[in-house]
Amino acid sequence: MNYLLLLQPVYFFCYPIFWKNKEDIFGFAKHKNQIDKTYLCSMLENKNQAKTSLSDLGEFKLIDHLTKHAVKHHKDTVKGVGDDCAVIGDTDLQTLVTTDLLIEGVHFDLSYVPLKHLGYKAVMVNLSDIYAMNGRAKQITVSIAVSNRFPLEALEELYEGIHLACNSYKVDLVGGDTTSSTKGLLISITAIGEVNKDQCVYRNGAKANDLLVVSGDLGAAYLGLQVLEREKQVFQVNPNAEHELDAYTYLVERQLKPEARKDVVKLLSDLEVKPTSMIDISDGLSSEVLHLCKQSKTGCQIYEDKIPLDQQVISTCEEFNMDSTTIALSGGEDYELLFTVKQEDFPKIKANPNFSVIGHMTEDTGIVELVTRGGQRVTVTAQGWNALSDD
Numbered sequence: 001m002n003y004l005l006l007l008q009p010v011y012f013f014c015y016p017i018f019w020k021n022k023e024d025i026f027g028f029a030k031h032k033n034q035i036d037k038t039y040l041c042s043m044l045e046n047k048n049q050a051k052t053s054l055s056d057l058g059e060f061k062l063i064d065h066l067t068k069h070a071v072k073h074h075k076d077t078v079k080g081v082g083d084d085c086a087v088i089g090d091t092d093l094q095t096l097v098t099t100d101l102l103i104e105g106v107h108f109d110l111s112y113v114p115l116k117h118l119g120y121k122a123v124m125v126n127l128s129d130i131y132a133m134n135g136r137a138k139q140i141t142v143s144i145a146v147s148n149r150f151p152l153e154a155l156e157e158l159y160e161g162i163h164l165a166c167n168s169y170k171v172d173l174v175g176g177d178t179t180s181s182t183k184g185l186l187i188s189i190t191a192i193g194e195v196n197k198d199q200c201v202y203r204n205g206a207k208a209n210d211l212l213v214v215s216g217d218l219g220a221a222y223l224g225l226q227v228l229e230r231e232k233q234v235f236q237v238n239p240n241a242e243h244e245l246d247a248y249t250y251l252v253e254r255q256l257k258p259e260a261r262k263d264v265v266k267l268l269s270d271l272e273v274k275p276t277s278m279i280d281i282s283d284g285l286s287s288e289v290l291h292l293c294k295q296s297k298t299g300c301q302i303y304e305d306k307i308p309l310d311q312q313v314i315s316t317c318e319e320f321n322m323d324s325t326t327i328a329l330s331g332g333e334d335y336e337l338l339f340t341v342k343q344e345d346f347p348k349i350k351a352n353p354n355f356s357v358i359g360h361m362t363e364d365t366g367i368v369e370l371v372t373r374g375g376q377r378v379t380v381t382a383q384g385w386n387a388l389s390d391d
């Protein structure tokens with residue numbers, strides 16, 4: 001047996017120590033006898049060392065922190081971290097790249113999410129980011145990590161959903177990776193698209209007085225999740241109980257089978273409207289408006305009575321004793337497009353049933369206000385999905 005092989009994981013964890021002390025990563029072999037515990041263990045054991053909890057930092061600050069020293073080596077990296085996609089290519093036709101990771105128990109619960117739907121949705125969440133740049137989605141790669149709890153038939157079902165999404169949105173599955181996991185299922189999809197340089201829309205282009213517009217309606221996907229969670233609890237208490245989902249079909253469909261808004265990109269092009277900024281709504285309206293404001297260095301006023309809500313959202317909020325505005329602001333997973341347009345484009349979009357003008361941008365950098373039905377102004381903070389919260 002080659003005992004050096006056993007030591008390899010130790011080298012890996014000790015890499016930061018060596019890097020600091022020896023300034024030469026090729027010095028590993030010489031110094032291996034100094035290793036008595038792993039870097040990670042020593043970090044966790046040292047109770048006096050200051051440590052920052054990831055949940056205190058939050059997802060967005062963490063991303064900023066980890067990527068702030070990223071160096072751009074290539075001129076054709078037009079946009080790196082910070083938008084819905086990276087934009088690559090110093091040419092008239094640019095490439096868009098985006099990636100998303102879905103983890104069982106964090107992003108989906110297989111006790112009520114059918115695998116075919118999961119496959120479909122995993123593709124949608126990526127395509128949505130391509131459309132949020134006003135682009136065309138063309139290819140995806142799919143990587144999965146799967147435990148031996150899953151039989152072949154389960155993965156066939158997952159891929160049925162992936163193929164269905166690819167066929168409906170005319171996207172080619174061109175690769176990926178397959179590996180095992182100790183527990184559960186992980187799916188990581190990367191989508192590749194293209195956009196004409198002069199049509200690419202970033203998060204940072206909004207100006208004060210631009211109108212804030214959203215496609216479709218908001219809050220349904222979150223309520224669909226609440227309905228499914230409730231049914232799961234009913235099932236746990238009584239596996240023979242009847243499931244009464246008829247009143248919630250729209251909500252459940254929005255949760256289990258979202259559609260990325262490829263049609264909105266075409267519609268905007270047909271109407272000859274190029275948004276000044278755009279983002280897709282994955283984390284909730286408030287979080288996404290704040291992103292647009294932060295990046296565009298504007299503020300925003302949203303009018304509560306203009307937020308589009310489906311009738312099932314209104315009736316279910318009443319039944320669940322929830323505030324529909326809060327759900328629309330913080331719910332997430334709607335995968336609608338949120339964008340700003342110049343005031344002069346208002347006549348082109350005002351009569352379109354796909355669009356609701358819900359507010360306008362202001363000069364109060366970073367400040368988002370909700371003008372309530374009663375005319376009060378309330379400052380909006382992001383309470384959307386925080387991937388790193390302790391809950």
Ligand code: ADP
Pocket residue numbers: 063066067080081082083084085086099100129282
């Ligand atoms: P979205 O909700 O549109 O998928 P995210 O909030 O996940 O966007 O990510 C925001 C930006 O941060 C994107 O540009 C994304 O590529 C980048 N990003 C997210 N996580 C990381 C990471 N771990 N390392 C580098 N970049 C990241």
Ligand code: MG
Pocket residue numbers: 084128129132279280281282
């Ligand atoms: Mg996005």
